[in-house]
Amino acid sequence: MEGNTHTQTLTVSDSLRRPEITNGSNDPKMKRYHTILLTAAYILFAACVAVSIAASRFAASSERTRxxxxxxxxxxxVQNxxxxxxxxxxxxLLGAQGLFAAGTRIDRPSWASFVRGLTAHGRxxxxxxxxxxxxxxxxxxxxFEQIVRADTSLNPGGYPHxxxxxxxxxxxxxxxxxxEPETGREDLLGLDLAYSHLTLLDDVRDGGELASLGRLAVSRIGREYLLVLPLYRSGAPQDTVPExxxxxxxYxxxxxxxxxxxQDRTNLPLMETQDVFFELKxxxxEVIFQESVLPGLGADASGSNRFAEDLPLHAGGLSWVLTVSVPETFALTxxxxxxxxxxxxxxxxxxLLIFTLLYEAANARRRAMILAGKMTGELGKFQLAVKYASNHIIITDPDGxxxxxxxxxxxITGYTRTEIIGQTARLWGGRxxxxxxxRLWRIIKEEKKPFDGELTNRRKDGTEYEAVVHISPILDRGGQLYGFVGIEEDITQQKVLERARSEFVSLTSHQLRTPLTAIRLTLETLRSGIGGSLSEAQQEMIGRAAEYAVRMADTIHTMLTVSRVETGTLSVVRDxxxxxxxxxxxxxxxEPVFSRKHQQLALECPSGLSVGTDAKLLWEILSNLLSNAIAYTPDGGSIxxxxxxxxxxxxxxxxxTGYGIPSSEQERIFQKFFRATNATQKKTSGTGLxxxxxxxxxxxxxxxxxxxxxxxxxxxxxxxxxxxxxPHEQEHSDR
Known part of the structure; x- marks a missing residue:
């Protein structure tokens, strides 16, 4: 009770010393101060929103103008x-007019030769x-018909029909x-164009200039456009219509x-733009040609959200109009x-931040100031952490x-900020x-999961370095991808030390193989009885020694293989x-091992299934996995x-159907020298490699x-x- 009374006394006296906080709501001066701050907050918020909208519209307008x-x-x-x-x-076509102006009558072979010369090389x-x-x-x-039918100058059979x-x-x-060409177009020979275009043809004859008759009125080739040019006798006056x-x-x-x-889009970059629309009239x-990347776009080619240009084309007596349309997002990244x-x-x-700060100040100025100070401190810590981090950190958009x-x-990379921003990590990667x-992009972009791995990169000066990388996708609450955060650590020195250690292990293992081979041969000799008969106990001891020698040989082989992988001297020979x-x-x-444990081994493989890989390395992988399955499956189990x-x-x-791996240890199962606790309890031997x-x-x-x-x-x-x-670079090297 005394403690409670003392606490109550402190609270009351504190409230008496600071009546402006306890009774501030009744103080006219505080009310006026609160009203002024709140009004200022609303006014400033409205002004900031208006400025933000104006700035956004200006940015959109600027980008649209550009x-x-x-x-x-x-x-x-494209027009040019x-x-x-x-x-x-x-x-x-004007060249044909010059051909007839030469003064001699042009026969069918001469015409064919002229046209073939023009169209050679796809010009x-x-x-x-x-x-x-x-x-x-x-x-x-x-x-006229009889003369043409009897003309065998180009076609030996003439034109009987x-x-x-x-x-x-x-x-x-x-x-x-x-x-020319006649092949595939024989039904055009003899076509009387005066039947449907006499008036227009007469105008062309009287005007003396090239003109268009529109689409050729033959259903089979209805997408072709017909141009005609009048021909006159060489040397005859042509100044007036009668002449x-x-x-x-x-013609x-x-x-x-x-x-x-x-069709030839080599010099038409605009043709590669998505949603581009072309129309030729x-x-x-009359529409002569129309093409759109998206079906049905023609009806909305000049919509309010698209750019469109009508561009004139003039050639000879032709006057065509080319319409080009693209979305307003054209050329924008x-x-x-x-x-x-x-x-x-x-x-x-x-x-919103300014409004929140002022609103909080109007209601609890001191609390807002403390909170603002705390936020500023946390932001400073974050900036310091990123700025002085030894690892290099990048943030990218969804495209990298x-x-x-x-x-x-x-x-780490040697490139400057100006050189890096806007590029992709391929600037120093791609090795x-x-x-x-x-696999990296499938994991982070399609599966939207973090990626961890090791890779080799190249600095600006050309030197290579090894790194461990962690890339995490940035997702909103709906799972939409906004970009990626990549953290890369230079582990070149660690790799140098690891390679030195692996080379030492390799050298040591090589030195052990020779005496170990001699030991195994000696044990086999003793077991064979050449040195004299052995008692049952001696046979058992020599058998255990031989088994240990085999295990040591397997361990040495594994250590040598690991060393060759880590030092990069193990090559891949694919077949x-x-x-x-x-x-x-x-x-x-x-078979001797799983038969001794009364286990069932079932094989399931489609007939003829092959894979392009290194047979020895695949054998090493499957032999390890199968040996583990047999070793850590109880007697009578199945594999x-x-x-x-x-x-x-x-x-x-x-x-x-074995012992399984504890869930708490599954993340470490591929680490060097790691063995699960239940594995060590069931089987004491093993290297963890x-x-x-x-x-x-x-x-x-x-x-x-x-x-x-x-x-x-x-x-x-x-x-x-x-x-x-x-193929890999090392695949063609010797093992």
Whole structure:
């Protein structure tokens, strides 16, 4: 009770000494102060929101203006290129006019030779055919048909079925007489274009200039465009309409496929833009050509969220209009597209922060100041931690473009901040096999899980260094990917020490092999009785010694293999490996052991399943996994070794009904020298190198190793290997 009374006294006296806090709500001065701060908070919040919206709109407008300027520049480039191609095809037709101006009559072989020379080497990809159109009267029609049918100058069989079409009596006909190429277009010979275009053809004759007749009215080739040019007798005056009519002898014509003008996209970067829309119209407004990356885009090609330009094309007497349309996000990177939104969100966040601070100050000024101080201190700690971290830290967007680096990144890689920002980690990376990076991106981008691994990178000065990397995806609450955080630690010196240690182990193991071989031979000699008969106890002791020698030989072999992997002296020699044959060989090798333990070993492998890999290293992997399964499965248990094809990889499972691995120790199972506690209790021998070696060899073969295990129920180790992995630099070296 006394303690409670004392506490109550302190509280009351404290409240009497500070009435402004306890009774502040009744103080007019505090009310006025509260009202002023609250009003200022609302006014400032509204002003900040307005500024944020204005800044966001300005950023969007600036980016849109820049994107439009870029679009207009590239659109004019497309216009110039298509203009040049169209003019080149028009010039080809003008060349035919020059051919007839030479003064001699042009026969069918001469025409064919002229056209073939023009179209050689694919100089005119849009030109599908060239024709000579002869003007004849009704009275000349029968004789004209007979002359053409009997013409064997180009076709030995002549043209026995030639006739002016369509049938019917007409005062004058404009007939396709020569055609190159003829193959596949024989039905065009004899076509009377005066039947449907007489008035337009007469205008062309009287005007003396190239003109377009529109699409060729033949359903089979309805996408081709017909251009005609009048031909006049050489030397005849052509200044007036009567003079041109008098000198007129026919037309040169060519058919164009407008789509072919756009096929060679080597110099058309705009054509590679997603959502681009192209439309070509003639002078009558008829659509000649239309192409869109997205189906159905034509109806909305000039929508409010797209840029569109109508660009004139002039060649000879042609006047076409090219329309180009792209989305407003054209030429904007994902980062620039998000800039207005980021500006708005940043401004709103800042506005909300200011409002919150003022609001808190109006209600509890001291508490807000303490909280602000605490936040500032925590922010400072974070900045110091990142700034002075020895590891290099980067933040990227979802495509891997670098947005942030800490100072250690510059120190480790040798590149400056200006050189790094906007690039990808390939600036100093790209030294690992392609399969390594495909697996990395699959884990962090598709599976959205963290990735841990070791790799080799290259500094700006060209020196290579080894690093351990941890990459984590940045996700929102809905699981959407916003980017990645990468932390890289330079472990070059550690690797140097590890290699030195491995070389020492390798040297020591090599030195042990010779005396160990002698010991094993001596023991075998003693067991054979050459040195004299042995008692039963002596036989048992020598047997145990021989078994220990075998175990030591296995240990030395494992240590040597681990050393060769770690020092990079173990090369990969790939060949086609039959898994069914290897499974049978493994069964024969392990049969004495699992038979002694009364275990069942089942093999499951499709007939003919092979994998391109190193047979010796795959044997080492499977032998280790199978030996572990037999060793850590009780007598009478079962083991399965199975293989199956999974997409472009082979999956191999080693399944046992053994002791399992404790869940608390599963993360360490592939560490060097680690053995699970239940394993050491069941089997005292073992080095803890087997599974470490399995994972190291699997990585060397561009594969993946994983496992699932339930204690007291069993374990399944799953090995994935590529069917045809890319070659490694060391694969062609000697073992």
């Amino acid at each position: 994107a439009r300027a870029e679009f207009q520049q590239q659109a004019r480039g 290129l298509i203009q040049e191609r169209l003019q080149a095809h028009v010039n080809a 005119y990809p849009a030109l599908t055919s060239m024709a000579y159109l002869e003007s004849i009267t009704a009275s000349q029609r029968l004789l 030639f006739a002016v079409r369509p049938e019917g009596t007409r005062d004058r006909s404009i007939v396709i007489t020569y055609l 041109r009519r008098s000198a007129f002898i026919g 040169a014509a060519e058919t164009l496929s407008p789509a072919q003008l756009f 003639d002078s009558q407004g 994902p980062a620039l597209e998000k800039e207005p939104l980021l500006v708005l969100l940043g401004g709103l966040a800042f506005s 473009k670098i947005l942030y680096i800490n100072p250690s990144t510059e120190r 690992m096999p392609p399969e390594y990076y495909r 086609s490996v039959s898994l069914a044959s290897m499974f049978e060989d493994l069964r024969r090798e392990q 399965r070794l199975r293989a199956a094809l999974a997409d472009d990889r082979v999956r191999i499972d080693v399944v046992d 087997g599974l470490y070696l399995v994972r190291s060899l699997t990585t060397l073969l561009d594969g993946e190793i994983a496992f699932t295990s339930i204690e007291h129920q069993g374990t399944t180790f799953t090995l994935h290997l590529p069917l045809n992995p890319p």
